Amino acid sequence: QVQLVESGGGLVQAGGSLRLSCAASVRIFSGNPMAWYRQAPGKQRELVAAVISGGSTVYADFVKGRFTISRDNAKNTVYLQMNSLKPEDTAVYYCNTRSASYPWGQGTQVTVSS
Numbered sequence: 001q002v003q004l005v006e007s008g009g010g011l012v013q014a015g016g017s018l019r020l021s022c023a024a025s026v027r028i029f030s031g032n033p034m035a036w037y038r039q040a041p042g043k044q045r046e047l048v049a050a051v052i053s054g055g056s057t058v059y060a061d062f063v064k065g066r067f068t069i070s071r072d073n074a075k076n077t078v079y080l081q082m083n084s085l086k087p088e089d090t091a092v093y094y095c096n097t098r099s100a101s102y103p104w105g106q107g108t109q110v111t112v113s114s
């Protein structure tokens with residue numbers, strides 16, 4: 001079964017932290033670069049960060065130094081540690097492969113209050 005299940009979102013004050021998790025089916029996760037994306041109301045979905053199977057990472061400029069992406073290959077899970085959150089980080093966060101090859105999951109809502 002092809003599946004992506006995101007969790008860990010919530011409401012947090014500016015400056016706070018959240019840790020998102022994404023459980024992926026083996027077919028999606030194994031050997032693929034994985035990524036987090038986000039979509040704010042009225043905006044297009046955008047790449048936040050990506051991690052390859054060996055651990056190398058890439059980040060969008062707007063999260064560099066604040067967010068950390070990681071993966072646990074044994075658990076088919078990718079994480080996004082988000083620190084120093086800003087109101088502009090408010091969005092629904094999704095995971096997928098770096099090429100967004102699979103159907104999107106339901107996402108997890110992150111709301112940052114000022």
